[in-house]
Amino acid sequence: MSPSTPSGLFSGDYSALRARFLAAARTAGASLVEYLHPLHGPDGERLATDVAYLGRNDARKLMVLISGTHGVEGPFGSACQTAWLSQNTPWQLPDDTAVLAIHLINPWGTAWSRRVNEDNVDLNRNFIDWQKAPPKNERYGTLHGALVCPALEGPAHDTAMEAYEEVKRRSGGYAGLAPIIEAGQYDFPDGLFYGGDGPVWSNRTLIDILTTLAQQASEVVVFDLHTGAGPYGYPALLSVAESEHAGLDWGRGIFGPALSIVVTGANATTDTGIAATATGYVSAAVRTALPKARVLPLVVECGTLDGATVSDAVQADNWLHLFGKVDTPLGGRIKKTLRAAFIPEDADWQRACLAASLRHFDRAFADLKAVGGAGPEKTVPAAAAVTIVAHPDVNGPRLAERPAIEVHGIHKRFGILPVLNGVSVSAQPGEVVSMIGSSGSGKSTFLRCINLLEQPNDGRIVIDGEEIRMKKTADGSAVPADMRQVERIRSRVGMVFQNFNLWPHMTVLENIVEAPLHVLKEERQATVDHAHALLKKVGLSDKHAQYPGQLSGGQQQRAAIARTLAMRPKLILLDEPTSALDPELVGEVLRVIRQLAEEGNTMILVTHEMQFAREVSHKILFLHQGKVEEEGAPAEVFTNPRSERMRQFLARTF
Ligand SMILES: Nc1ncnc2c1ncn2[C@@H]1O[C@H](COP(=O)(O)OP(=O)(O)OP(=O)(O)O)[C@@H](O)[C@H]1O
Incomplete structure (x- = not known):
């Protein structure tokens, strides 16, 4: 080289x-x-x-x-x-x-x-x-409010900027301010050049x-x-x-x-x-x-770049992580500017x-x-x-990992029919949680509530650390407060449906690239290359130009999984992915799902395939009449079920 x-x-x-x-x-x-x-x-x-x-x-x-x-x-x-x-x-x-x-x-x-x-x-x-x-860095303290201002525009922003510019003028430009700001400070964890409160990882x-x-x-x-x-x-x-x-x-x-x-x-x-x-x-x-x-x-x-420009880029990035969202056009611009300030594309x-x-x-x-x-x-x-x-950490406590998903107390009614009565689940990154239970127990409804294909009447949903904001309507039920947030979070949650839901008028490749191109605004060639790589992964390299109707059910489901993966989801929800398949096609789809589990994808799987759930899951939730009746590691739940209902269910299904 x-x-x-x-x-x-x-x-x-x-x-x-x-x-x-x-x-x-x-x-x-x-x-x-x-x-x-x-x-x-x-x-x-x-x-x-x-x-x-x-x-x-x-x-x-x-x-x-x-x-x-x-x-x-x-x-x-x-x-x-x-x-x-x-x-x-x-x-x-x-x-x-x-x-x-x-x-x-x-x-x-x-x-x-x-x-x-x-x-x-x-x-x-x-x-x-x-x-x-x-x-101690007392002089940083006088600047902190102006450096870390939540508003990007408006009166609060103008006041902060005036204060900052005034100090900058008095200091003889950024060169005079830099020794204060860049000296480091140990009092403002949200501030610039923060030195921490102890030795970090x-x-x-x-x-x-x-x-x-x-x-x-x-x-x-x-x-x-x-x-x-x-x-x-x-x-x-x-x-x-x-x-x-x-x-x-x-x-x-x-x-x-x-x-x-x-x-x-x-x-x-x-x-x-x-x-x-x-x-x-x-x-x-x-x-x-x-x-x-x-x-x-x-x-x-x-x-x-010059010191003031680099400093502005760092300050904007601090704002972004405190008050903004990285996956927005503004977030993208701030990130690009920051990278260019440190690694010029030259x-x-x-x-x-x-x-x-x-x-x-x-x-x-x-x-x-x-x-x-x-x-x-x-x-x-x-x-x-x-x-x-x-081992990652020798001298101090290991930082707790943020759960990929936390769902608390979901309630859902259809008219007067209560379907979910306070269902909760959480999964760490890389975990597979399987939901099992009799027909009508609410498994699919729960999965659909997670990405708001159904609106829960109550409960909290936190995905990758971000809580879906809800508000109450006049009848007291909860609805999402911000549909743009829902759309954004949804783009990070992949869903694999029972009936594949592929577009019949598009080829397999077109089905896969559709969302990354239009939702994520990815570059076409990179998206197409990624789609081919995913088709290879699910064993469909040679089917990219075919239409869904030309594929078997198992192949359609594998194409649907590739389409889900194309969005690089943080979490994959699978709603009975094999139940519409002829028995001889189930194995090929389960093999792909098993591979996703082994690769560390976080998944919540609703399934009637008990043996598969037992092999692939970190945690099992048994739902009965809209409630979690039993929950635990597969070995516990399947070998020593605590509840009578779970015992009866297993006796019927195994
Ligand atoms: N859109 C709807 N409108 C009215 N009732 C619904 C709707 N969707 C589901 N239900 C009812 O909610 C209950 C739970 O359905 P759900 O599909 O969540 O159960 P499930 O456990 O996934 O069942 P299965 O294993 O048969 O798919 C059922 O009584 C069902 O008829």
Whole structure:
């Protein structure tokens, strides 16, 4: 891979970055350790920080590369790591020298295109000494109200803007404000440059990685890879320190005037574009974590747009996550602006930043190898990779995962006929819940209430953390308060019906691409490619040009499942997906559903296929006359049913 052709290396897609890095690390012969993050990415993907280690475990000289401290900047650091690992293949290392590449230390931020982490924490302000009270930033407090204003327009917005502009004028423009705002603050969890209230997951993970894999080293060079400050396309090489230390002289010796040293402090200044007033940098953390080593902490900082523009983009993104919605046109624009402020879609910028960074790595690495005399270099065996899956959280409580769906106390009447009498269910991401029960017990009605194909008369529905807002009508029953919200949430919930519901006048392919093109406004070619991939997955590659009427029932249902998956749903509801099929066609549809379960899709399944429900589900709900009569793990419910009704039902159906 040549740095003159970086196309694709800077992709904003977390999974693509990860796949490229892992492939490069494996080819280089690295051992890999995966630190799983407790949360998922926007497409439901598992998030992790990947760690590649090249060389002997007892190597006393170590080069460390860290990417993604600020999530949205991750594509730059990832590109550097991937290109450097690839460029040096086959790897020649002396016995005493090793390389440690820490890929996307804030994986949530990269996956969700945020500078901060999942708790709105700026990781580069989080590495403070938490035994002491966090630093105070009184002047940020005076600006907070103007920086975090809920209104985008109108009098409240105008007042906030006037206040902000006034302080900016008095400070001599954004350059005067930046040292206040970017110094970090520990009092406003919804604010900018928030440092947190304790060590966050990425902090604990970085320290665990260094403690586990770097303790043996006595000479350590660390690169932390950033974008967004300094002049456009000119990567600056910095070393950030709270005071002079031996590593800084080492850095001066290697890089001479090319290295800018930034000594931080309450009133410190720098013209590098970063905040000299801040504390809690990664650079401080690596020195604290490796107290016995001489550490040279380096930062590569690639300038993009001017400071005020980058700051506006960060501020807008903070507004979006506090008060707006990401999946709206405005949300899309804010995200695009934020990404462009940190990773310009400009091949020249990307090429220049990548090439300069790789030169810095080469230069530092050559010096590191020479420290104390360079030993003979040996080729790293290509098959040395050992994959260890590390547990995600070693030092603190694991963050609770947000349920994919929570439904509380649903009531539904048809006229005077009560059908659902307070039914509740919840499913964690990746769980399959099956609803069983006699005909007429309310299973399908419940499923249809979840995505408001039927309007429940009472109850609460929370999908992927967002509650469907309801209001009461004159007769006291509840109806959705905002149909646009319902439409938006519905687009995240896939439904597979008993009778397939394919459009008869459209080909299979047209059926699949219809909603992604018109509802999600996806780009045509990408949608068509995705549709073909889904048809392959459900075993219908050769049927894309046929009309539903030309397919068997089993094939139609598999096409309907592909159509549901094309919307990349967070949750899939399946309403008796096999009950309209001839018995010999049931198996092919169940196989596809089983595959979806194994791939970690969250599903609620209404079915009469008891054996299948038992095998595939995490939880079973038995409904009787509109109430949950029994609920539990399949092994419990099917083997030791508690209620007499459940026993009778099983006796009839098994
Ligand atoms: N639109 C409707 N109007 C009036 N009654 C309805 C309507 N939909 C369902 N019902 C009634 O609500 C009750 C529950 O029906 P539902 O289809 O939810 O049950 P089910 O458990 O899914 O049954 P099955 O397993 O037979 O599909 C039934 O008595 C049904 O007749």
